Amino acid sequence: MHDQATNLRELMGKSQDVRVISVASGKGGVGKSSISVNLAIAMSRLGSRVLILDADFGLANVDIMLGITTRMDLSYFLRGEKSLSEIIQPGLEGVRFISGGSGVNELINMKEDQLSELLAKIVSIDAPIDIIIMDAGAGVSNTIMQVLLASSETIVVTTAEPTSVLDAYALVKTIVKRDSTHPLHVLVNKCENNNEANSVQTGFVTVCGRNLGKNINPLGLISYNHDFTAAIKRQVPISVSDPYSATAREIDIIARSILNMPNEKASQSILSRVFSRMLGVNRGTAGV
Secondary structure, three states: OHHHHHHHHHHHHHHOOOEEEEEEEOOOOOOHHHHHHHHHHHHHHOOOOEEEEEEOOOEOOHHHHOOOOOOOEHHHHHOOOOOOHHHOEEOOOOOEEEEOOEOOHHHHOOOHHHHHHHHHHHHOOOOOOOEEEEEEEEOOOHHHHHHHHHOOEEEEEEOOOHHHHHHHHHHHHHHHHHOOOOOEEEEEEEEOOHHHHHHHHHHHHHHHHHHHOOOOEEEEEEEOOHHHHHHHHHOOOHHHHOOOOHHHHHHHHHHHHHOOOOOOOHHHHHHHHHHHHHHOOOOOOOOO
8 A cells, every 4th residue: 555655646746746635534524525625715715726536436525515516527537438637627716626426336336456546547637736635535444545645645634522533543543554654634623612622633643643653733723613514504615605704714724834825814804804894894705
């Protein structure tokens, strides 16, 4: 698996200057897919050309979160009916995506060599792309490990709940066993208490360093926001439906951190929101 991941990354580096970021979690229900979509939108607004690959093959939901009816998915490519470029679909805010399909047998039952070949072609895709975000499935299956280790880095999403943290640790442990050099970040989502979230993040980084000998980059946290859940139900990402919310701002900060961009507009954005509320100004939503 280590050699396979290394070969994929070497191919990716030779083919084009693209950054492949996988987003993963030890368990479902932590908001991984929503974070993938909103991060992609934030990065696109910051000037990056972003493609989302819904890598939860056969159980895809990125198209639903974008509120877009999928015309084609990866099964068209596997059957030789379309090229990868032909199944790229337009999303929101300049973000494009490839659907992993829903209930499609050939995607659910892909063999290891099929998946390896598919990932190699995706990371070397001939398209004007700066960043590929791979929204992986939850858990530690071999399929998920192939997806994660084909990326240049992985964001591990957890909540502050003990079960979520333990599952995230199990995921990191599995990744480290397969490839100890794979770069990892941790992001704490659905935080009701920032102090608790910071404590969880710090503790997670410390434990991974002490027990696994692995340096984990603390990426940040996203506060619990009822509107975040409501946005998912409306099939409009919160970065679009409420771009001036605290949650959208936290996502923007994380996107800037990933892109290594200064967070220079934080104070202006906060003041802008305050004055908008005082003056009763409806700032509206960003263009789609």
